[in-house]
Structure formats: structure tokens, C-alpha cells
Amino acid sequence: MAGHRDEDPEKLVVSNVYEGRHNLDSFESQEEFSPTGVMPIRPGHISSDTFDTTTSFASTPSGSSPSLFKELRVDEPGASPASAPNISILHGRDDAEIWKGWKRAVYSVAPLLTIVNTGVFIFYLALRIYCIVMAQRSVGIYYGGAWVFVIMEMAVAIPSLIHNCWTIMAWKKRTRPKFRLTGDEVPTVDVVVTCCGEEDAVVLDTVRGACDQDYPRNRFRVIVLDDAKSATLKAAIHDLATLYSNLFYMAREKVPGKPHHFKAGNLNYGLDQVQFLPGGAGQYLAALDADMIPEKDWLRAVLPHLLVDRKVALACPPQLFYNTPAADPLGQSLDFFVHIIEPIKDALGVAWCTGSGYVVRREALEDIGNFPLGTLTEDVATSTLMLGKGWKTVYIHEPLQFGTVPEDFGGHLKQRTRWAIGTVDTAMKLNFCLWGESVQYLTFAQRFSGFIYAILNLCTLTLTASLFTIPIILLWGKPLVAYANGEQLHWLIWASFISTVSNRLCEIALFTPAGYHTGQRNSRFQLWMSPYIALCMIRSFILPKWLGGQAQAFKPTGSLSSALHERDPQLMKNMFVRLRVMLLNYMAFFHLGFVYVTLVAVIISSYRCFAEESGAKDIIIGLITHAFWPPFAFFFICSSMWTPIAYAIDPPAMPDREDLLTRDPKTGVAHPTAESKKIAFGGQLVWFEVEYSAATIATVLVFAYSFFF
Incomplete structure (x- = not known):
């Protein structure tokens, strides 16, 4: 982790718009995929009766993040929350409400x-x-x-x-319980929202949803990582920070001629800079894509899966969408993957990070050298490298975030071909997960998964x-x-x-x-x-x-390629x-x-x-x-x-995005309607x-x- 701890981080915060320290050489110079990191920290094992948390951001010295170990209670359904940290089991299966019966x-x-x-x-x-x-x-x-x-x-x-x-x-039966973290003595979390040129309204809805979490305000922060350096978004976050004191804005400098590594570089910049915010870095890092609105209990639902098992490095819910057209003519929903493939992978210990909504243990990120560079799919590479180091990843089959599919044909092609290229490229650089130091701890199922999903694209x-x-x-x-x-x-x-x-x-x-x-x-x-x-x-x-x-x-090719507005009845x-x-x-x-x-x-x-x-x-x-x-x-x-x-x-006509949301008139917090989720x-x-x-x-x-x- 790069940084200059001898300076006062308080001086770099002006109305929560964070200008940041720029030690670009710490990661910008890496042009190729980098699967290796710092000295390995072998993940240990703790019994289910212990759990780690951190003290309040406000009371923690800058740059430090001490851990405390307190008794963990796992309550049965209906048990009342206590002031001490505990985890309730709402159901024996996390997907009990999604599909059941016949x-x-x-x-x-x-x-x-x-x-x-x-x-x-x-x-x-x-x-x-x-x-x-x-x-x-x-x-x-x-x-x-x-x-x-x-x-x-x-x-x-x-x-x-x-x-x-x-x-x-x-x-192989999957038995992942439906957990909820209760009480106020909970771990500290840095929630980063990565964006790069998306509409301000879309980003702000995600930010408001992230700030409106059912989680103690002094135990988490929301940091907007704006890779487009939008002046209007910066001003909007500045205004919103007057309502949410735990909201921050960051934008890195991109030096011409130096690779900036897209989303992975943006995430690494945020990971590097949050340690200079008041209270230092949180123990856990959570990430949201610019368009993914989290449900109110997102953090309380995801975090317990990392707390009950010290070897779990990352927990991720599915990416679901609220603007999929009727009949989904282009197959844009990920329902087949998130409802069939990922649960199977999770049962076999091969859950992939799907890029948004995940919560990751910081020491696991340090173990792999932070988010890997030189790949179009840093999410798949991150989870694969963690598995290769002996960590665990888990998939939470709950509807905890809803985002938007590309609204034009070109955007859809770009997204899916990027995923395919990134998956194959990552697999090739990791020897198709068959051998190498970076994947030495992979099980047979994990190697098989990395291999076949690259082969399927080829x-x-x-x-x-x-x-x-x-x-x-x-x-x-x-x-x-x-x-x-x-x-x-x-x-x-x-x-x-x-x-x-x-x-x-x-x-x-x-x-x-x-x-x-x-x-x-x-x-x-x-x-x-x-x-x-x-x-x-x-x-x-x-x-x-x-x-x-x-x-x-x-x-x-062509100037009209991204201006068809094919789903807007007024502009198409x-x-x-x-x-x-x-x-x-x-x-x-x-x-x-x-x-x-x-x-x-x-x-x-x-x-x-x-x-x-x-x-x-x-x-x-x-x-x-x-x-x-x-x-x-x-x-x-x-x-x-x-x-x-x-x-x-x-082409399918779609209503205005605002018509797909239910918005609180006082706070401006919006969530998709029940109809738009289907x-x-x-x-x-x-x-x-x-x-x-x-x-x-x-x-x-x-x-x-x-x-x-």
C-alpha cells in the first residue's frame, strides 16, 4: 500500500471532496497483468464462536485499523438483536424466497x-x-x-x-444460510462507487442507496471514485455530503502516456487513498458499479458471510436489473448465470466476483497485491487469484442490488465481448488455471471452472x-x-x-x-x-x-452507431x-x-x-x-x-428510468419498483x-x- 503517512490527512478534505495524494508510480507503471502481490499472508482459521471487527472511524488513529475479537452469537429466526455484535439466521437457505416448492x-x-x-x-x-x-x-x-x-x-x-x-x-447440495448482521458494534467498511462518464442521475441514485444503508453511520463510508473527473458530479456529491457526513468524492490524475488500467486502476487508487481519510482505512472494502442501487440491508446481508469464516476473502450477491425490456430480446439479463451457474459454482467453492455489490477482506486483497492490472475483467481475476492463494469466495443468492442493462445494441455488444475477452485473457495469463504459483492452491473444481469458461468462449x-x-x-x-x-x-x-x-x-x-x-x-x-x-x-x-x-x-463504426436511441419512443x-x-x-x-x-x-x-x-x-x-x-x-x-x-x-420501447423507480420525496433515495425487477x-x-x-x-x-x- 503506497502513501505518505507523515502528512495530515485532515488538510486534504474540503467538504468531503477529496483531492487525494497521487503516487501514480505505485501502480500505474504496471502495464501487464500482475497476478502476484506482497508477501503472502496465509489465511488462518478461527472457530465460529469468534469474529473480528474494528473500532469506530472517528476514534481510530489515522492510517491504523486495529482488530478486536468479540463473542459472536448466531441467533435463530425471531431472536431479538442485542447491542453486542451478532448474526441472525433468517433461513437455512439464502435463496428460499427466490424459488421453492415444486x-x-x-x-x-x-x-x-x-x-x-x-x-x-x-x-x-x-x-x-x-x-x-x-x-x-x-x-x-x-x-x-x-x-x-x-x-x-x-x-x-x-x-x-x-x-x-x-x-x-x-x-452437490448448496447450503448457504440467509444471514443478517444485527446490533451496532459492527465492522467498519469503505464502500466505493466506481464511475466513469455515466449520467450523474444514475450515479447519484447509487450513491444515495449506498449512504442509506441500515448500518451505523460512523461504521461505514461511501467514496465516489470518479474516473471521468466530472465537474457536475463533483458538485452534486459536494451538496449531498451536507446530508451524509460519511460521503466522499475522489478523482485520480491520469498522466498522458501512462496506462491507467481502467476500473482496476481506479479501485487501486481508492484502496490506496482511503487510508488517509479520517480514521484510516476500514477493515472491509465494498464496491458498487455506478448504476447498481443496493438494497437497504445489503451490508448487513453480505458481511456475515465473511465474519463466520475467517478464510472467506470475498462475498458477492448477484447482479440483477430493473430496466430489462419485455421478453428480453437480446438476452441481457444474467438470470441464467446468477440463478443456475453461480449457485453450482458456489457449492463447489468456485464463486466468482461479479464486479459489483461484493464485500472483500482487505488483508486478502493485500495478499494478491490489490486488484490485478492488465485485464478487462478484474473481478474474475481477483476472485481467481484469491482462490489460488487458498482463500474462499462465496456467492449470496439474494436480490441485494439492482442496476441497468445497456440501453443500446452497441453497448450490449461492447459489454459482452469485453467479458468474453477478459475471461479468456485472464485464463491464458494464469495458464488456464492448470499450473503456476498464482493458482497453486486451487482445487480440482476451481481449476476445471477456470478452464472450461475460457474454452467455452474460444x-x-x-x-x-x-x-x-x-x-x-x-x-x-x-x-x-x-x-x-x-x-x-x-x-x-x-x-x-x-x-x-x-x-x-x-x-x-x-x-x-x-x-x-x-x-x-x-x-x-x-x-x-x-x-x-x-x-x-x-x-x-x-x-x-x-x-x-x-x-x-x-x-x-460510424457516427450514428451510438445515437439510435432505439428504446426511446421520442428520440429513436x-x-x-x-x-x-x-x-x-x-x-x-x-x-x-x-x-x-x-x-x-x-x-x-x-x-x-x-x-x-x-x-x-x-x-x-x-x-x-x-x-x-x-x-x-x-x-x-x-x-x-x-x-x-x-x-x-x-426494438422494445422502455419507459423513462424514473418511472421504474420509487423515490422518497424527502431524501431522494430511490429503489426499483417490484414490477421493474421482473x-x-x-x-x-x-x-x-x-x-x-x-x-x-x-x-x-x-x-x-x-x-x-
Whole structure:
């Protein structure tokens, strides 16, 4: 920790607008990812009957943060709080209010269904390969189209099979209690709000929510870390500090030519500077993104998870949103990840820091050398490095913060491609979490998690490449499915039918915690986003710099790319401008071209069947073994790839942000309404379900027809 303790920190505070000390060389000079830190502090173990806290900020000498150890009482539900620090257990499960009853019973069979589904699909692929080989032997013809099609199926299936290996681990029961910290003798916390150019109104709502915590005012501070040095935000925080004496504003100097490391650099600056505030640094650091409004009991809900186990370095709740459009056409909500994936990871001790709402133990940060630099996803890198040092991280499955999703298509692409690049980049610099000093204490599950989530992003390369094969094979005029005789065709159709049915059942069970439609949106998202992520992967990890290679998120071109206002009924551009910008600036011409060429290929392939076959039976078999092999994959893929075009034609209208909030007229504190916290049902979901059901029904009809030929 850099700093000059011989100066009086009181002189640097003027109306809580903190100018700060700038020892930029302490971290700005690190251009590369830095996974190593100061001398390791091996996390020890304390029994559950002790807990650490700090004295009041006001009574603690500058720069010091002594620890006291007092008796910790864990009360049962209904017990009255005492003046001494204690933790109440509100429920045996932290997600008890999110999903329960029959949903938990259905979800409990998800691992078994996943195993069955995986086994059935592997059998189906093996049967496909066997039948191709037998068909070639019987007629002496090379079935190139059939081989390409089965390779495409395997390429599409690989990410799912890898993911299935992870979701099978849902068998490990997660038992994280719902805690609440009670009493007034609580630890001191520095709450930092990181921002960089967001609207002042958005940042101020987060700051007011952070200041309005149900937590003793003299036990926590709120520090706004403004990386844009906004004069209007600085003035607004100055005014708000007259109401909240524990509110501070900081903005670092960015020296031209020196890397500033974005959010990680901003966090490290705040971490370095808070020790010079009156009372010194708090024992715990909590962080909020600029748009994430915390619930009133956020700190009291998160902190107990660090207090009951001295080895827990970081605790993080899910990122939830209050401005997601009806039907969530772009798949912007993180519901699939926060309600399904993260609980599984938490049960296996692999909870990731998701970037906002987390509380971290300062000594754990010191152990890894503070927030790692040189990565686009400092949150994932931070939690991975902590796990690699032997610390624990936990996930709290409670709705404790609500923020905003990007309100434009370009912002969404930039966010998701940045996450993908950052995850892969971090994994590569940590040897995919397989070996190295920085990850030496990782368990098998932790190594496996770091490995597969990097591989899943890299798989977008093979997935995107495989998409080209669909129209190519159909235009080629070769059958997608090869077989030596009618009996083999029967077996192939039956195997395809069983695989489709088992996959549907598996989806229903696995998606239960997040909702069935959420899982379907996630599946579509993986398809239409794959070209964007694949392009960024090529630029970041394959192309040399002289050919345009650089580690960056997706960047649109053109001046109109960020000015469509597509969700504002008053400001949105007309449909022709939206389409032009989406096609040219956002690369949606690839999606349009793919859908157009694929549908033309289906029509041509179908025409050939009618032209070349004579009887009804031969025509139907020809259609089935060419374009319409169940479950009609081209239909689902084309529908998914059409997403950017459909979004440009009919974007979802959203009300003004203020209409989504309930605001206290006296304090100005705002929280999302109950309705805005849920994703509204939209007509698009009906269409998707009709489409999905039609493909399933058609598969059943093909299966039934197979008994008559």
C-alpha cells in the first residue's frame, strides 16, 4: 500500500471532496497483468464462536485499523438483536424466497437428466458416424455432405457437452444460510462507487442507496471514485455530503502516456487513498458499479458471510436489473448465470466476483497485491487469484442490488465481448488455471471452472465456422444423413427423436431456477452472439498487431452507431436508419446474409427432392434426409441469427428510468419498483415457444411416420 503517512490527512478534505495524494508510480507503471502481490499472508482459521471487527472511524488513529475479537452469537429466526455484535439466521437457505416448492423438486433431477441427455447424444453421434461408414462401404460412394453435417453437429454440441459436465455437479447440495448482521458494534467498511462518464442521475441514485444503508453511520463510508473527473458530479456529491457526513468524492490524475488500467486502476487508487481519510482505512472494502442501487440491508446481508469464516476473502450477491425490456430480446439479463451457474459454482467453492455489490477482506486483497492490472475483467481475476492463494469466495443468492442493462445494441455488444475477452485473457495469463504459483492452491473444481469458461468462449470460433456449413451442404445437393439400408434410417430417426425429447426434458429441469424462457433466451444468445465474440477473439488472440490485432471489445463504426436511441419512443431513429446502422456498423449484414442464403438453400434443396423423386414416400424421405432432418436445426438457428435484424425493425420501447423507480420525496433515495425487477412477458416469447414447439411436434411426426416406411 503506497502513501505518505507523515502528512495530515485532515488538510486534504474540503467538504468531503477529496483531492487525494497521487503516487501514480505505485501502480500505474504496471502495464501487464500482475497476478502476484506482497508477501503472502496465509489465511488462518478461527472457530465460529469468534469474529473480528474494528473500532469506530472517528476514534481510530489515522492510517491504523486495529482488530478486536468479540463473542459472536448466531441467533435463530425471531431472536431479538442485542447491542453486542451478532448474526441472525433468517433461513437455512439464502435463496428460499427466490424459488421453492415444486421447482426445487424438478431441479433436483436435472443432474440425472443431464447425464442421460449427454449419453443419448453421444450415442446418436456414434450411430451417425457408423451409418455413414456402412453406407460408403455398401455403395462405394464418399458421403462428403453427411460427414460435414455430422462435424457441424459435433462442433455445435461441444460447448453443450462441456457445459453439461459442469451442470452435472448440481448434485452437490448448496447450503448457504440467509444471514443478517444485527446490533451496532459492527465492522467498519469503505464502500466505493466506481464511475466513469455515466449520467450523474444514475450515479447519484447509487450513491444515495449506498449512504442509506441500515448500518451505523460512523461504521461505514461511501467514496465516489470518479474516473471521468466530472465537474457536475463533483458538485452534486459536494451538496449531498451536507446530508451524509460519511460521503466522499475522489478523482485520480491520469498522466498522458501512462496506462491507467481502467476500473482496476481506479479501485487501486481508492484502496490506496482511503487510508488517509479520517480514521484510516476500514477493515472491509465494498464496491458498487455506478448504476447498481443496493438494497437497504445489503451490508448487513453480505458481511456475515465473511465474519463466520475467517478464510472467506470475498462475498458477492448477484447482479440483477430493473430496466430489462419485455421478453428480453437480446438476452441481457444474467438470470441464467446468477440463478443456475453461480449457485453450482458456489457449492463447489468456485464463486466468482461479479464486479459489483461484493464485500472483500482487505488483508486478502493485500495478499494478491490489490486488484490485478492488465485485464478487462478484474473481478474474475481477483476472485481467481484469491482462490489460488487458498482463500474462499462465496456467492449470496439474494436480490441485494439492482442496476441497468445497456440501453443500446452497441453497448450490449461492447459489454459482452469485453467479458468474453477478459475471461479468456485472464485464463491464458494464469495458464488456464492448470499450473503456476498464482493458482497453486486451487482445487480440482476451481481449476476445471477456470478452464472450461475460457474454452467455452474460444468455442465460439468453431461454432461460427460451423454455421457456414449449413447453407453450403444444402446448396451442395448432398444428403445430410447417410445410411446403408432402411433399418439404419429407422434407427437414426429414433435416435434423433430420443435425443430431442431428452434434451427438452433436460432443459425444462435445468432452467427451472431461472425460468424456462430464460434458458431458451440464453441458447439463442449463444448463437447470434457467437460471430461477434469470435471476431473479437481473432483480433485479440490470433491476429498480429500489424494486421489489426488488439485486445479490445467490439467497436462499431460510424457516427450514428451510438445515437439510435432505439428504446426511446421520442428520440429513436426511423426504421431505415436503424437497419442501415445495424447492418453496416454492427455487422448484422452477416446475420442477414446467413439467414437469406440458408433459406434459399432450403428451398433449392426441397425443390430438388420434388424434382428428382417420383413417389410420395421417396419425396418425404428425401426431405427428411436433406433439409428437414429433425429437429430442423436450420429453423432454430435462422430464428436466432435473425435477432439483430428483428431488434432493428421492432426494438422494445422502455419507459423513462424514473418511472421504474420509487423515490422518497424527502431524501431522494430511490429503489426499483417490484414490477421493474421482473422481466415482463412479451409477444416474442409466444413466437419463440410456438417455433420451438412446432419443431418438437414435427420431430414427433417424423418419428411416427418412420413406422410406416
